[in-house]
Amino acid sequence: MSVLDSVANGLLSLPMWAWGTGALLVAAIYWIFPFFRNENGLKRFPGPLTAKVSDLWMLIQARKHRISLTIDEQHQAHGDFVRIAPNHVSVAHPHSIRDVLGHGNGFLKSEFYYAFDNIEDNIFTTRDRLKHSRKRKIVSHMFSPKSMLGFEPYITKALAIYGSQMEAMIETGKAGRYVELGRVDERIKERQRKGEAALDAAKWSGFLAFDIIGDLAFGDPFGFTAAGFDNVGFITKLRDRGEWCATVGQMPWIKTWTPYFFFDPFFSTGSKAASALGRMGMAAVDKRRAIAGDPDRKDILFYLLSASDPEKGGMLPDNEIKAEALTQLIAGSDTTGNTITHVIDMMILYPQKLRKLQAELDSAFPSPLPENWVSSFAECKDLPYVSGVIHETLRLRTTVSVGLPRVVSKGGAKVCGEFFEAGTVLSTPTYTTHRDARVWGQNALEYEPERWTGNDRNELEKHFLGFSYGPRACIGRNVAFMELKKTVATLFRRFEYRRIFPDDGSEIREGFHFKVQELPVFIHRRT
Numbered sequence: 293m294s295v296l297d298s299v300a301n302g303l304l305s306l307p308m309w310a311w312g313t314g315a316l317l318v319a320a321i322y323w324i325f326p327f328f329r330n331e332n333g334l335k336r337f338p339g340p341l342t343a344k345v346s347d348l349w350m351l352i353q354a355r356k357h358r359i360s361l362t363i364d365e366q367h368q369a370h371g372d373f374v375r376i377a378p379n380h381v382s383v384a385h386p387h388s389i390r391d392v393l394g395h396g397n398g399f400l401k402s403e404f405y406y407a408f409d410n411i412e413d414n415i416f417t418t419r420d421r422l423k424h425s426r427k428r429k430i431v432s433h434m435f436s437p438k439s440m441l442g443f444e445p446y447i448t449k450a451l452a453i454y455g456s457q458m459e460a461m462i463e464t465g466k467a468g469r470y471v472e473l474g475r476v477d478e479r480i481k482e483r484q485r486k487g488e489a490a491l492d493a494a495k496w497s498g499f500l501a502f503d504i505i506g507d508l509a510f511g512d513p514f515g516f517t518a519a520g521f522d523n524v525g526f527i528t529k530l531r532d533r534g535e536w537c538a539t540v541g542q543m544p545w546i547k548t549w550t551p552y553f554f555f556d557p558f559f560s561t562g563s564k565a566a567s568a569l570g571r572m573g574m575a576a577v578d579k580r581r582a583i584a585g586d587p588d589r590k591d592i593l594f595y596l597l598s599a600s601d602p603e604k605g606g607m608l609p610d611n612e613i614k615a616e617a618l619t620q621l622i623a624g625s626d627t628t629g630n631t632i633t634h635v636i637d638m639m640i641l642y643p644q645k646l647r648k649l650q651a652e653l654d655s656a657f658p659s660p661l662p663e664n665w666v667s668s669f670a671e672c673k674d675l676p677y678v679s680g681v682i683h684e685t686l687r688l689r690t691t692v693s694v695g696l697p698r699v700v701s702k703g704g705a706k707v708c709g710e711f712f713e714a715g716t717v718l719s720t721p722t723y724t725t726h727r728d729a730r731v732w733g734q735n736a737l738e739y740e741p742e743r744w745t746g747n748d749r750n751e752l753e754k755h756f757l758g759f760s761y762g763p764r765a766c767i768g769r770n771v772a773f774m775e776l777k778k779t780v781a782t783l784f785r786r787f788e789y790r791r792i793f794p795d796d797g798s799e800i801r802e803g804f805h806f807k808v809q810e811l812p813v814f815i816h817r818r819t
């Protein structure tokens with residue numbers, strides 16, 4: 293018998309208690325070791341004991357869908373620096389944006405982003421600086437002012453479909469029929485007034501945003517707005533995948549194992565959703581290539597298909613095109629859809645602000661409006677209150693509220709007065725930073741679109757993280773603003789919303805996005 297066989301036989305003959313003790317010992321070493329090692333000298337920072345000991349603490353917060361709220365509570369209790377994982381410090385200091393996310397510090401994205409890789413790594417997930425610059429260069433053409441103008445007709449088309457769907461529901465909507473439930477609900481019927489339709493505004497914002505980006509990215513809107521239905525479950529899959537990524541990203545090494553986490557179906561659902569989205573993205577690119585469409589069409593896929601490989605020349609590799617197209621679709625859909633929902637929610641919650649918005653829109657777009665009118669970007673881009681409402685909503689209801697983790701580069705760095713060793717993970721908690729009275733003043737927690745219409749605007753922009761900051765900031769920011777401004781101007785000029793159940797708060801659940809799950813509203817026409 294070989295030595296290996298003897299060892300194997302010896303191990304197999306051990307009693308169950310010995311196996312159990314061994315497993316506990318291994319787990320204990322894994323948990324306790326980073327703590328005692330004082331990894332990267334982080335012992336000096338306060339934080340929950342369990343967070344100092346293991347990444348599991350963050351994973352649990354993510355699984356509970358409340359990363360931002362928990363980290364904010366920690367900052368309120370401990371101050372600007374909180375150790376939220378053995379090797380991760382959250383820095384909620386007014387200079388943190390510049391020091392952690394800014395240009396020139398050499399910090400890279402952390403392993404957290406590995407969870408988001410789909411098909412292969414992409415512009416959003418890559419942790420390699422050169423690879424990122426190369427990808428950024430390739431896609432930057434898509435977002436030039438000239439390309440942006442080419443995108444506007446697709447946004448106008450989707451908004452026109454949304455507008456006519458609302459009109460049709462208001463015209464023909466059955467009393468008490470909450471569109472998404474597909475049945476008459478007596479509680480809704482009791483509250484509904486003449487000329488109103490009842491619907492889930494969160495769902496319709498999603499339909500609108502997904503149709504726009506579907507058209508921009510793949511040359512084909514999903515058709516959700518026209519159908520009033522997401523027939524492929526795309527929106528739900530994207531949500532499940534986002535929640536899964538934000539959770540798995542806390543302990544990236546578990547990624548490949550999550551399909552087998554039978555104790556919690558959340559993990560297998562998210563993992564399946566991620567794979568399904570990958571397949572859908574690949575199929576969409578293949579479909580677009582197979583059908584010879586409009587040769588003048590200048591959408592995101594057009595720019596990817598005509599980009600040349602900077603190293604080898606010729607077209608980009610097939611998988612790279614697919615991964616990048618899918619990334620734009622993912623990055624540009626739920627972000628805008630969810631922001632539109634938050635704007636509707638805020639306008640219902642703050643009727644005085646809604647009146648101001650309506651006054652601005654009524655004066656810019658007097659009655660009578662053409663049938664199924666949609667605001668052009670030229671007409672709404674400089675309206676100060678429209679812009680104020682969007683900025684203020686993105687401040688207090690930031691779609692990406694979580695701190696975005698970055699790794700301190702070689703040689704270490706001084707961040708907000710503290711020195712950090714190379715390899716330490718740092719993040720700026722957007723939710724907390726956007727509520728910091730040192731920046732936003734004593735009314736930091738109040739919804740004040742007016743703060744964006746005054747002379748302080750440029751100064752406030754420096755502390756605004758709605759689209760992040762630095763080399764990894766949102767590349768689609770200008771497209772997002774075009775979409776959001778056109779949408780806010782069009783919807784709030786033509787319609788008014790009120791909550792069906794005013795006493796219910798909004799159920800916000802956080803994955804990677806800080807997302808309103810459902811917003812039951814009545815909608816009526818304005819004249």
Ligand code: HEM
Nearest residue numbers: 415416623624627628631691692759760764766767768772
């Ligand atoms: C309201 C809408 C949007 C919001 C709030 C938003 C927010 C953000 C944020 C916070 C980041 C940084 C993420 C990180 O570092 O982990 C980001 C990155 C990114 N966004 Fe957006 N985004 C929006 C719309 C869009 C649109 C419309 C597109 C494309 C059409 C887009 C494409 C991207 C891409 C490709 C990145 C990765 C950039 C890089 O790493 O170089 N986003 N976005």
